[in-house]
Amino acid sequence: MISMTDEKPLLDVQNLKTYFYTEEGIVKAVDGVNFTVQQEEIFGLVGETGCGKSVTSLSIMSLVPPPGKIVDGKILYKGKDLLRLSKRQMTSIRGKELAMIFQDPMTSLDPVYTAGYQIAEPIIAHQGVSREEGWKEAVSMIGRVKISAPAETARAFPHQLSGGMRQRSMIAMMLSCHPSLLIADEPTTALDVTIQTQILALLKNLKEESGSSILLITHDLAVIAESCDRVGVMYNGKMVEIATVEDLFANPLHPYTKGLLGSIPTGTKGELMTIPGSVPKPIDPPAGCRFYPRCAQAMKTCENSAPAMVEIEKDHLVACHLYDI
Ligand code: SF4
Numbered sequence: 001m002i003s004m005t006d007e008k009p010l011l012d013v014q015n016l017k018t019y020f021y022t023e024e025g026i027v028k029a030v031d032g033v034n035f036t037v038q039q040e041e042i043f044g045l046v047g048e049t050g051c052g053k054s055v056t057s058l059s060i061m062s063l064v065p066p067p068g069k070i071v072d073g074k075i076l077y078k079g080k081d082l083l084r085l086s087k088r089q090m091t092s093i094r095g096k097e098l099a100m101i102f103q104d105p106m107t108s109l110d111p112v113y114t115a116g117y118q119i120a121e122p123i124i125a126h127q128g129v130s131r132e133e134g135w136k137e138a139v140s141m142i143g144r145v146k147i148s149a150p151a152e153t154a155r156a157f158p159h160q161l162s163g164g165m166r167q168r169s170m171i172a173m174m175l176s177c178h179p180s181l182l183i184a185d186e187p188t189t190a191l192d193v194t195i196q197t198q199i200l201a202l203l204k205n206l207k208e209e210s211g212s213s214i215l216l217i218t219h220d221l222a223v224i225a226e227s228c229d230r231v232g233v234m235y236n237g238k239m240v241e242i243a244t245v246e247d248l249f250a251n252p253l254h255p256y257t258k259g260l261l262g263s264i265p266t267g268t269k270g271e272l273m274t275i276p277g278s279v280p281k282p283i284d285p286p287a288g289c290r291f292y293p294r295c296a297q298a299m300k301t302c303e304n305s306a307p308a309m310v311e312i313e314k315d316h317l318v319a320c321h322l323y324d325i
Pocket of ligand 1: 254255256289290291292295296297298299302307319320321322
């Protein structure tokens with residue numbers, strides 16, 4: 001991977017390939033993806049549903065469900081390849097150093113235990129403190145994620161909390177062990193806009209306070225604009241563009257990114273562009289550039305030759321034959 005900055009990245013994903021072996025054939029959900037997450041950075045992964053961004057995050061956590069399998073690549077975390085760790089080593093890193101929050105906290109919060117119990121458990125397990133100290137720390141974490149009446153909330157069961165409070169409790173649970181990398185997969189999609197803004201602000205504050213890095217997965221460019229430092233755009237299992245957020249919005253290079261941003265007026269009245277066609281099935285992707293069937297700027301070479309990722313300007317990479325040198 002072309003180096004993004006001079007710093008050593010916290011996470012360096014190299015040529016990651018995660019395939020699903022289905023009865024219909026091999027679904028290449030993630031097919032040769034490269035990107036880095038720097039220390040104390042919020043890196044956004046954006047793309048339409050099914051582009052491979054969630055499978056990328058599950059691959060990092062070693063939580064790819066069957067029939068999925070990581071078939072190639074490296075996931076270097078602090079220089080160590082996570083794909084070479086034993087199950088036991090990975091379980092110990094997960095929860096202690098890598099944590100993940102999902103779109104629906106109900107899938108991660110256990111309905112039969114109070115929020116406080118679930119936040120205290122990992123603290124007790126990982127920090128070796130007493131039950132009483134663990135509970136105190138859990139209440140303090142609930143306060144840190146800006147829930148009023150933290151002691152009361154700690155005694156509540158998940159179904160007694162609102163969607164926003166459940167998501168905050170989930171964040172408290174994940175942050176209680178001070179992970180170096182927090183993966184947040186569509187953390188605000190199920191929430192209304194006001195709560196969404198509050199949760200994103202909370203993630204940003206917590207990143208600044210604790211020095212964690214965040215990998216934020218979303219289909220929503222507004223969420224990227226509001227929270228991220230850098231962003232990677234995925235299309236059909238491939239990374240097509242990586243840039244700082246300012247650069248991506250001011251100067252998108254890839255035709256798909258331009259389409260996503262709706263930045264090309266299609267008529268004199270300045271109507272916004274829509275991308276024609278639909279995303280090809282990852283089971284049968286085009287031979288060359290995967291965006292070829294939908295790209296208004298496609299050339300003959302794009303049909304059979306897949307473009308490589310190249311750095312066009314500092315920290316701005318794109319995979320598209322329009323930028324072949
Ligand atoms: Fe379009 Fe060709 Fe670029 Fe693909 S490589 S996005 S088809 S111009």
